[in-house]
Amino acid sequence: MISVIIAGFNGTMGQKAVQLITASPEFQLAGAYNPHVTSRRATDYGLDGAVSIYNDLQQITTPADVWLDFSTPGGVANNAQFAITQGMHPVIGTSGLTAEQQHRLQATANARQLGGIIAPNFGVTAVLMMKFAQQAATYLKRAEIVEYHHEDKLDAPSGTALNTARLIYAAQQADEPQPSSEQDLLGTRGGDYHGIKIHAVRLPGFVADEEVIFGGPGETLTIKQSTTDRQSFMAGVKLAITAVMQRQDLVIGLENIL
Amino acid sequence: MISVIIAGFNGTMGQKAVQLITASPEFQLAGAYNPHVTSRRATDYGLDGAVSIYNDLQQITTPADVWLDFSTPGGVANNAQFAITQGMHPVIGTSGLTAEQQHRLQATANARQLGGIIAPNFGVTAVLMMKFAQQAATYLKRAEIVEYHHEDKLDAPSGTALNTARLIYAAQQADEPQPSSEQDLLGTRGGDYHGIKIHAVRLPGFVADEEVIFGGPGETLTIKQSTTDRQSFMAGVKLAITAVMQRQDLVIGLENIL
Amino acid sequence: MISVIIAGFNGTMGQKAVQLITASPEFQLAGAYNPHVTSRRATDYGLDGAVSIYNDLQQITTPADVWLDFSTPGGVANNAQFAITQGMHPVIGTSGLTAEQQHRLQATANARQLGGIIAPNFGVTAVLMMKFAQQAATYLKRAEIVEYHHEDKLDAPSGTALNTARLIYAAQQADEPQPSSEQDLLGTRGGDYHGIKIHAVRLPGFVADEEVIFGGPGETLTIKQSTTDRQSFMAGVKLAITAVMQRQDLVIGLENIL
């Protein structure tokens, strides 16, 4: 049985993480951390009385196997550093770590041969889509990406769409050719990343869908990932917890353990 | 049995039209016209010997029921005028008629109570998609359009995509609202027609697909038309020939007879 | 402003209905009914103190404009009869009314020229899909239906899929032709309704999607409805409340007011 401490246990993702850990017989919720809570009674949060509630890292004297972090951009670097020092395998889903901070955490964990993961996206289908896109790009030289999100997402394209384009370009190592004489007064041909076109749809009714389409003479290949509920991320978290226990290094990106 | 003369009978579309008319027991190929052919022997073109071949309009002394035109932009206006004067129902698939020419032909045909049609697109599924989009637009206030064509199509968006946006806007009579603070450095949000976003994909492997997506709270409605072979247009031609025989006016657009 | 009493106000759908009515400036929540609640204090249910809570129909002495029913199969017939007698426009989303009960309610409401609706499905996109399928069936003679639901749905096909097949058959008035010599040992060709094949997919990750595909020579037309959140039904409820106020009869099925 793998024991887990959850940082940011009462945020949106933290609550889903609590559900996951308490519902899985192979995991045990040892503790929950949030520097902003005042009560330290687990039952105040609907948790089993045996769970330790911490609002200060110094209170954590008995380390768990895994430190699962869904806290805040401001706190995550310090949390992860603490977890590694205590010998807890870090599984970090909180965004906001700089590349430099990531590399420092990686160096510290690797020196201790401590398995861990930092992942901006725990969606298994999104990560598989990216992996398959990278493989397909070797055989099919033309690709476009369409992503569909709810109308409240104000930035475009999605991080997953842009990452997918990066992986395709890395596999092809050449810009996809574009016709010189295209006529497109309205700008309908989408964003361009080294010749790979990216299109972003924003409509109510979507949660988060990502689609990459490859075309060749007389055939197309479409790989589409569709999210209907954010609980989908928890399947990736479960895989990650199990994987880091077997590893001796800290990896960045769920694709490295799938 | 409806008798038909085909103008432009040996072009790409003309040949498909010849196949359609000769294969349908309810139609009879009476004649075939092209001012540029020299031989007037039908068997030289693989046609039944009873079919009259014309290379001059003045040779056509016995009018057929229907004048089916897949000729050239330069000749179509004159052809259609001739057909109407002779009492033949015009079914015009040739592009290139100006709005003024269309209205003049319409006036002449209507004065004689002669049914006819001028249609830029005889694809039944494309026309149904546009009709349904217009109906849906009354109930679902947000829509985006994605069209997919082979990589040799150099203009974007497609005429069908733009027409679909026009019909949605006509039904809604208001611009779709756009967030003021969208971040889209790459231009992935597509072309804008009164708030309706249009995205154009160009990849080998596609012939011509058009898709309109409507979004509402917790649900989406997608209407997609997919063409795998240009012979698809012939179903619309067949509907048109049958319909013009029943009408007393000339309409513009297949949607008016569906 | 349209005043509304909600029956079954604290069930799953009832709660969503309460949210809809209180959030819409054109509606006013006048009362809430459930024979099984004991407290009659609105604030006990998080409602505005001005809302009347009823646990007995006889307490409802001031009728509202609309009676919105998301109660139980056992209570709905009596509720609806009461509402009509009091001159309240019934909007009934509760299932379980027999055809005979529906007709009796219809007769009573129509005699009073009271607009109302009984609808098994308030999803606007599902109803539009069915309408469009019926229209398309006149022009495209071959259709198949694929529906996708979560793995906990134990019955197949969905009611919407079967209704769609019925509407297509009603439009075509002939069985779709089937090849005599098909080889299909595994039973992959799906269920058959007058030659219209129906396929049911059951997988985690889906909420409720319905798709009808029409095929013709060289082209296909796909109409797909996708649900990501059950709140989608509330758009149809809103349309229904507005529509019944303008009508003098009781209709069955949302398609009759779209």
Added chain:
Amino acid sequence: MISVIIAGFNGTMGQKAVQLITASPEFQLAGAYNPHVTSRRATDYGLDGAVSIYNDLQQITTPADVWLDFSTPGGVANNAQFAITQGMHPVIGTSGLTAEQQHRLQATANARQLGGIIAPNFGVTAVLMMKFAQQAATYLKRAEIVEYHHEDKLDAPSGTALNTARLIYAAQQADEPQPSSEQDLLGTRGGDYHGIKIHAVRLPGFVADEEVIFGGPGETLTIKQSTTDRQSFMAGVKLAITAVMQRQDLVIGLENIL
């Protein structure tokens, strides 16, 4: 430059192969074989005069690098045996070889360290779809397959659909769980292969599409392959010719060289 002899050069696939080889600067059409042709003049078949036409294997005294076979089930085994004996790399697209024949050819080629391939399907996107399905099956435990073909295909399911199910089962090594109490009077749940459901759609307008859908909590992954023109197979043939020149063994299935 790789020299190629094409067996079955004037069949449907053979003609496409001739086009491929003559249009590719890295390939050279050295000869063309068909035991049923009488004229041995290349220009009678629209080929360059330098191409040797053979109607008897014994005439082939100068072997080419590659033997590309799109002949007939009756002739292919003998052809392939001949090619290997002459040191030509076999690329076999003709169906009809028994498992025993395949193994014998494999043994002969491997003993000579001669690279070759026997492939029932040269569609690159179909093969990639199968590869990705096998990979995804490790992480996502529930899958269904939907295939779409033209209405003249009388057998169901397609070979590709069934192969995809086999690969998923091989990866999961367990039947997918099925609810015990499913109600499905019409048989809409499709064919069953170890718990993986297969659905076959037959409609005009489709050429050949294959789709595998994986579901997990709150998310789905769809991998879809769509064929619009049979020329698509030639991309796989090109890959195969290039690959066999680098190999020392004969493989069965395009997936082994992608």
